[in-house]
Amino acid sequence: MSRLAMKCRAKGVVYESILDGYRNFLVDNMTKRLCNDYSDTSRLSLRM
Numbered sequence: 546m547s548r549l550a551m552k553c554r555a556k557g558v559v560y561e562s563i564l565d566g567y568r569n570f571l572v573d574n575m576t577k578r579l580c581n582d583y584s585d586t587s588r589l590s591l592r593m
Contacts, residue, residue, distance in 0.1 A: 546563075550563070
């Protein structure tokens with residue numbers, strides 16, 4: 546995301562809304578419960 550922001554900035558493209566959207570995506574997906582697709586969490590890896 547930082548590279549994208551730097552490229553946008555260099556070309557004069559507004560990038561703050563992109564970063565805000567990405568931040569919101571991360572917060573939403575890291576704070577909500579897992580969906581039913583992952584009811585068996587024993588098989589999920591904690592590493593990314």
